[in-house]
Amino acid sequence: MLIVQKYGGTSVGSIDRMKAVAARCLATAREGHSVAVVVSAMSGETNRLLKLVNELHDDLNDREVDVIVSTGEQVSVGLVALAIRAAGGKARSFLGHQCKIMTDSAFSRARIVSIDSKPIKDAFAAGEIAVIAGFQGVDEKGNITTLGRGGSDTTGVAIAAALGADVCEIYTDVDGVYTTDPNVVPTARKIDRISYEEMLELASLGAKVLQIRSVELGMKYGVPIHVRTSFSDAPGTWVVPEEADMEKVVVSGVTVAKDEAKITCKDLSDTSGVAGKLFAPLADANISVDMIVQNQAYDGTTDLTFTVPRGDRKRAVEILKEKVPDLVGTGGEKVLFDDEICKVSVVGVGMRSHAGIAKKMFQLLAGENINIQLISTSEIKISCVIAHKYAELAVRALHDGFGLSLPPNERTGL
Amino acid sequence: MLIVQKYGGTSVGSIDRMKAVAARCLATAREGHSVAVVVSAMSGETNRLLKLVNELHDDLNDREVDVIVSTGEQVSVGLVALAIRAAGGKARSFLGHQCKIMTDSAFSRARIVSIDSKPIKDAFAAGEIAVIAGFQGVDEKGNITTLGRGGSDTTGVAIAAALGADVCEIYTDVDGVYTTDPNVVPTARKIDRISYEEMLELASLGAKVLQIRSVELGMKYGVPIHVRTSFSDAPGTWVVPEEADMEKVVVSGVTVAKDEAKITCKDLSDTSGVAGKLFAPLADANISVDMIVQNQAYDGTTDLTFTVPRGDRKRAVEILKEKVPDLVGTGGEKVLFDDEICKVSVVGVGMRSHAGIAKKMFQLLAGENINIQLISTSEIKISCVIAHKYAELAVRALHDGFGLSLPPNERTGL
Numbered sequence: 001m002l003i004v005q006k007y008g009g010t011s012v013g014s015i016d017r018m019k020a021v022a023a024r025c026l027a028t029a030r031e032g033h034s035v036a037v038v039v040s041a042m043s044g045e046t047n048r049l050l051k052l053v054n055e056l057h058d059d060l061n062d063r064e065v066d067v068i069v070s071t072g073e074q075v076s077v078g079l080v081a082l083a084i085r086a087a088g089g090k091a092r093s094f095l096g097h098q099c100k101i102m103t104d105s106a107f108s109r110a111r112i113v114s115i116d117s118k119p120i121k122d123a124f125a126a127g128e129i130a131v132i133a134g135f136q137g138v139d140e141k142g143n144i145t146t147l148g149r150g151g152s153d154t155t156g157v158a159i160a161a162a163l164g165a166d167v168c169e170i171y172t173d174v175d176g177v178y179t180t181d182p183n184v185v186p187t188a189r190k191i192d193r194i195s196y197e198e199m200l201e202l203a204s205l206g207a208k209v210l211q212i213r214s215v216e217l218g219m220k221y222g223v224p225i226h227v228r229t230s231f232s233d234a235p236g237t238w239v240v241p242e243e244a245d246m247e248k249v250v251v252s253g254v255t256v257a258k259d260e261a262k263i264t265c266k267d268l269s270d271t272s273g274v275a276g277k278l279f280a281p282l283a284d285a286n287i288s289v290d291m292i293v294q295n296q297a298y299d300g301t302t303d304l305t306f307t308v309p310r311g312d313r314k315r316a317v318e319i320l321k322e323k324v325p326d327l328v329g330t331g332g333e334k335v336l337f338d339d340e341i342c343k344v345s346v347v348g349v350g351m352r353s354h355a356g357i358a359k360k361m362f363q364l365l366a367g368e369n370i371n372i373q374l375i376s377t378s379e380i381k382i383s384c385v386i387a388h389k390y391a392e393l394a395v396r397a398l399h400d401g402f403g404l405s406l407p408p409n410e411r412t413g414l
Numbered sequence: 415m416l417i418v419q420k421y422g423g424t425s426v427g428s429i430d431r432m433k434a435v436a437a438r439c440l441a442t443a444r445e446g447h448s449v450a451v452v453v454s455a456m457s458g459e460t461n462r463l464l465k466l467v468n469e470l471h472d473d474l475n476d477r478e479v480d481v482i483v484s485t486g487e488q489v490s491v492g493l494v495a496l497a498i499r500a501a502g503g504k505a506r507s508f509l510g511h512q513c514k515i516m517t518d519s520a521f522s523r524a525r526i527v528s529i530d531s532k533p534i535k536d537a538f539a540a541g542e543i544a545v546i547a548g549f550q551g552v553d554e555k556g557n558i559t560t561l562g563r564g565g566s567d568t569t570g571v572a573i574a575a576a577l578g579a580d581v582c583e584i585y586t587d588v589d590g591v592y593t594t595d596p597n598v599v600p601t602a603r604k605i606d607r608i609s610y611e612e613m614l615e616l617a618s619l620g621a622k623v624l625q626i627r628s629v630e631l632g633m634k635y636g637v638p639i640h641v642r643t644s645f646s647d648a649p650g651t652w653v654v655p656e657e658a659d660m661e662k663v664v665v666s667g668v669t670v671a672k673d674e675a676k677i678t679c680k681d682l683s684d685t686s687g688v689a690g691k692l693f694a695p696l697a698d699a700n701i702s703v704d705m706i707v708q709n710q711a712y713d714g715t716t717d718l719t720f721t722v723p724r725g726d727r728k729r730a731v732e733i734l735k736e737k738v739p740d741l742v743g744t745g746g747e748k749v750l751f752d753d754e755i756c757k758v759s760v761v762g763v764g765m766r767s768h769a770g771i772a773k774k775m776f777q778l779l780a781g782e783n784i785n786i787q788l789i790s791t792s793e794i795k796i797s798c799v800i801a802h803k804y805a806e807l808a809v810r811a812l813h814d815g816f817g818l819s820l821p822p823n824e825r826t827g828l
Contacts (some may be wrong), residue, residue, distance in 0.1 A: 053493070056493060063506075064505075064507055065496075067491065067507050068488070074481060075466070075482050077481065078478040079466060079467070081478045082467065082470040086470045093478055093481050142512055
């Protein structure tokens with residue numbers, strides 16, 4: 001088999017940890033597999049470098065910042081290659097420009113355009129383990145670029161896609177993806193197999209263990225992703241194309257997003273184009289809007305409510321008051337906001353073929369006297385905005401109510 | 415003018431120091447010059463990285479070690495470029511592979527083969543200061559290489575040669591090259607101008623402020639080198655082609671090398687080829703031999719004495735006893751050594767046209783009752799091996815005796 005293994009910063013956080021990584025790579029290679037290893041910077045290193053940068057410079061979307069922060073992974077690949085050799089194996093490191101991880105020129109958040117797999121295959125042919133720097137690439141002018149936080153996951157899956165690998169193993173400090181945050185619900189269960197689509201919807205859970213772009217890439221190229229811990233041999237969570245079995249599991253996970261805020265615009269004229277007028281200036285300011293709900297009144301006006309990332313809320317309100325004619329200078333406060341909210345969601349591909357999930361979710365929340373402020377649904381997800389203070393209570397109620405503490409085949413009814 | 419400025423690790427040892435470097439680069443650029451800056455790793459950084467390497471690996475002549483240690487300069491160029499921009503200038507960083515500092519593949523001690531000056535000239539044309547990583551290059555296969563300790567000086571002079579620069583300024587933490595070590599002789603004087611050849615002979619002084627290979631490169635390509643401090647605007651020492659004036663100065667400097675050891679091989683058969691037999695195995699073991707003196711006896715035998723770096727002495731003696739037929743297994747100890755020696759030298763291009771320097775040197779040492787063990791001379795240098803304990807005494811006697819505490823034009827007689 002051809003196996004790509006990606007190790008995060010904690011897994012390569014010290015020389016001893018690197019030796020453990022080397023031992024695992026080598027054990028895999030000695031089973032007869034070709035192994036490419038993608039590594040992150042040693043934990044703490046990227047922050048150390050960014051601290052130096054911040055003494056000089058605010059804007060991180062900068063060519064020179066990428067020159068600086070990409071060194072973290074460069075040090076890691078050299079050391080891991082040495083560790084593999086010290087353990088008796090053969091290894092060779094590759095930087096972004098050496099295996100031509102070509103990206104666009106969007107510094108600090110570049111997207112991969114192509115990868116030249118030949119140098120890596122040459123290393124395999126020479127019996128070497130290829131140790132590849134995560135997070136970094138190079139644009140067509142030879143400038144060094146980086147892929148954004150967590151970008152090493154994306155490198156791992158992209159390398160796996162380019163090589164046609166059988167699996168991309170993502171090693172991290174947790175042992176898989178859980179039905180919800182085990183810190184909130186101690187009975188949360190590790191999920192054995194999950195579809196790419198569910199994983200994308202579980203973003204707020206998954207982002208902690210797997211960068212979302214890497215899941216999109218995995219889905220696009222059909223790369224099986226295995227999220228697992230580097231501290232044991234236990235299998236983790238497989239993220240794979242949707243399988244027939246999966247539909248039997250109605251709800252796969254419960255998530256909560258706590259970093260959003262709610263904005264309501266009142267008394268808008270209920271004419272076509274009003275929503276466009278509202279959201280155009282926000283889009284221009286690069287503020288992403290989620291969960292848009294419109295309530296039509298019967299007096300020719302309408303209310304619009306939506307959520308934005310909490311860090312953008314202040315700026316969003318200012319822009320709306322300044323730029324939207326309906327909201328400018330009229331009497332009374334027309335732009336209201338609430339920072340004290342959160343969004344709880346239940347996710348599952350089984351929802352497509354099961355009615356009644358929404359009803360049950362609303363009942364479970366009502367059972368705890370939690371008021372629902374906004375609702376939005378997709379084919380495989382239902383999200384409710386509720387008061388921030390109920391976040392943990394709501395998660396526990398939903399996790400318990402949908403039977404997620406039980407093994408999938410023991411969950412009964414709705 | 416086109417000016418190359420090279421800053422050492424101390425000069426870029428902190429963000430504040432980098433800001434000072436940026437201010438100086440920018441001031442030079444604002445005088446209307448094109449400026450290329452070559453920077454070292456922040457002081458301490460290369461050692462930090464080598465410490466990580468040493469936990470895994472002994473041999474530093476390794477592809478992966480160069481991948482790791484070259485990151486020190488990579489961080490520096492990014493930060494210095496940001497510092498120049500923060501001060502209102504325009505700057506762009508260049509890594510070894512970006513301005514194609516092509517080298518051979520001798521990892522950890524690579525030699526520069528060629529430089530592509532076009533990307534740097536393009537930066538000048540765009541009004542940018544080019545900030546170039548010292549110490550690193552790339553071989554024809556795209557592997558990262560490094561030039562050895564102090565290699566950033568070599569990068570600086572090589573860049574100056576490639577660009578046809580008017581001067582290569584080497585900024586360091588001392589303000590120039592002195593007639594001798596000011597810590598030993600407080601009246602030592604800063605030398606204003608010195609020839610490449612003298613600078614090469616003053617290696618043991620110069621190595622502290624200027625890597626010898628950079629002087630060789632400067633001599634080969636006629637690049638004027640200005641060694642100066644980054645802590646003031648005071649002019650330092652110019653290293654330039656020999657000038658008519660220089661001959662008037664009979665002795666330019668006094669040096670002492672304390673890291674050598676003396677080996678004597680006794681009772682060698684006095685036949686042709688004996689010296690070759692002696693030194694061939696040492697050369698094979700990469701041990702460099704200096705100050706070879708042969709004393710012919712009248713009984714058909716001969717003695718050979720020479721010096722080696724002290725760190726290689728033990729190995730050298732073992733190799734000689736094992737490999738040289740004349741020295742193998744015969745009665746009595748035939749290989750003697752002494753670690754407690756040093757080599758004092760006086761250097762000056764004026765020696766070519768002045769007789770009597772050697773005589774005066776011997777008299778000055780005799781005046782302090784210092785016994786001379788070995789003598790070797792070149793056209794512009796006389797070196798004597800003496801007991802280690804007399805090192806400072808000898809340096810003071812010679813420095814004083816040749817009037818080096820006085821300005822060059824006030825030094826009289828011999």
